[in-house]
Amino acid sequence: MDAATPQPRKRGRPPRAPDAPSDTREALLRAGLVALTEKGFSATGIDEVLSTVSVPKGSFYHYFKSKEAFGAELIDRYAAHFAARLDRHFADDTLTPLARLEAFTRSAEASMARHDFRRGCLVGNLGQEMGALPEPFRQRLAGVFADWQVRTASCLARAQAAGEIDPDRDPDQLAAFFWIGWEGAVLRAKLERTAAPLRTFADGFFALVRG
Secondary structure, eight states: OOTTSOOOOOOSOOOOOTTOHHHHHHHHHHHHHHHHHHTOSTTOOHHHHHHHHTOOHHHHHHHOSSHHHHHHHHHHHHHHHHHHHHHHHHTOTTSOHHHHHHHHHHHHHHHHHHTTTOOOOHHHHHHHTGGGSOTHHHHHHHHHHHHHHHHHHHHHHHHHHTTSSOTTSOHHHHHHHHHHHHHHHHHHHHHHTSSHHHHHHHHHHHHHHHO
16 A cells, blocks of 8 residues: 555544553552552652652652652552442342351452462551551541441441341441451461461451351
8 A cells, every 4th residue: 555545544542652641650559559568658668669660750759749648649549449349248149248248358368368468458557557657647547447347337237137146236346346356367467478367367256246
């Protein structure tokens, strides 16, 4: 075909360039999530995140004004992702309400195992190092735990209505107990590189609530 011959125009949107700004920002956030679930905030340097995604340092500060701003967005991103994960489990009508929470624990265990127990809970990791973190993180992290607890209490209340839990139990207190214990189990599973702490806590919790 002659070079001067016009080419037929393709319909639809043109493909987005691989180095589009939104792609770069997402790559930074994904790398940050991995780093913070593995190492925490204090032990993660900006240069380390940048080298993972081959992004120059100037680009980082184009998207985030500081490491603190980056960390705050990572908390929000992780919280939204995890809340959606809880909702998916708690809305599973093929299971009883209590079995939905149990399925969540099994899923979380499998997720940790896929990464050889190197990745823990980003919110739990940051909570462990709160003394070295920017003070505004405290309220953000506490709010995330409170949100997870509310969602879990609602699931436990449905389990109570279904006769799976003693009617004298307080779903709010049970949810608080669950997250305090579960986060400790996640921390120890990461430390020991084994699912045993997760199973020990989950089995004990469900035995307790079933009475």
